[in-house]
Amino acid sequence: MPVSRLLKSKFGKEKVNETCFMLEIEGLAVEREERLLFSGLSVKLSAGEGLHIVGKNGAGKTTLLRALCGLTSPAAGLVKWHEQDTTEFREEFCSDLLYLGHKNANKTELNCRENLRLALGVQAISDEEISDALHKAGLGMLSHLPTRFLSQGQQRRLSLARLLLTDATLWVLDEPYVALDYKAIEWLDSILERHLNNKGLLVLTSHQALTMTATIRVLNLGEQRA
């Protein structure tokens, strides 16, 4: 490897190029209550690639996503982001990561605006950007209401509105299409496609066949079982 490239790779994100993989899962195995869900799972994703994880109920889709984020510690294997072990470089990884789980992670006593601001954590966002995102999510009229008055689908839209504002490159979404109406599904598809076009990475689970036009790799967890 030429010295210039070595030097570059020491200094963070500059090294992003087409050939190197941004996300690498190596020999991942996860146990749940003494039961091995899957083992020897290896996947590599480069910039602009998406991965759709399918499998029957209980196959370990959610657990895989949680292990990928570092919320669940795997029985074996590791996850690398920019060629660095994510458990060692946790803060760097987390600043590039956006995870949306089954739970919407909205505080029911806060309104949409406050929730969105809290959800984006340490990222600096202006009020206009938040209004704009809420408007696009179809929540413009409801932004002053505490979220306990919102329907399931509206709460889902609110947590998905983070996708419009985040600067994370890796999106990990657990069943993002649940509770959405057909219009919202189209809206989400367009966000995800734009993210992939912008060289973002996407890992998601969904029981429905995906309707977006971008090609996305499929990983069947049932077949992975050792």
Add this chain to the structure above:
Amino acid sequence: MLWKLFSRDMTLFMHRKQDVVTVLGFFLIAVALFPLGISSDPELLKTIAPGAIWIAALFSTVLALDRLFSEDLDDGTLEQQMLMPVPIALLLLVRLVAHWVITGLPLVLLAPLMGLQFGLAFNEIVILTLSLLIGTPVLVLLGAIGAALTVGLKSSGGLVTLLLLPLYVPLLILGTSAVTSAMNGVDVTAHFSLMGAALLVSLVLSPFAVATALKITLD
């Protein structure tokens, strides 16, 4: 950035004033029950005052700890916090400080009033307030470990109490005996040195212990 984390908790507390009021109300009523239940003899009341106020503060703290992580776990925000690009122990330290400012500091501020109610002298009230000022953060820091360990369980409240109260004994003894010593004109430097040491140690170690406990809970 740390300020952002701090103000997050503050915003949430502002929307949940009833929690704070409950804790304070509990403290006030618990302290007021002692004279009603025991005797109205001023000398006797003066003797039990430090113990009564400290025990009430202790139970109020445990009561408040119940809500520290449980709601965040239920609505998924705890997961999101664990994925923030900030060292988890630091994030938790900020949260615990915010929690103390909301639920512990008011107890400290009310303590002089409670002291007056029991007929304590001025310098005794000062010692009582100072002992609570150093003591209640330790109660919160230690208590958070218990709260983090039991957050996923049903009826965690009772279990937390059982786990924590034995740990609180040394602090209770130091706090109350500081006030009693002041009543008898004995030097209280030793009491405060020990409590200060407990505060520093728990300030450094507790966030790491809480982080580990929460990771186990979320695993």
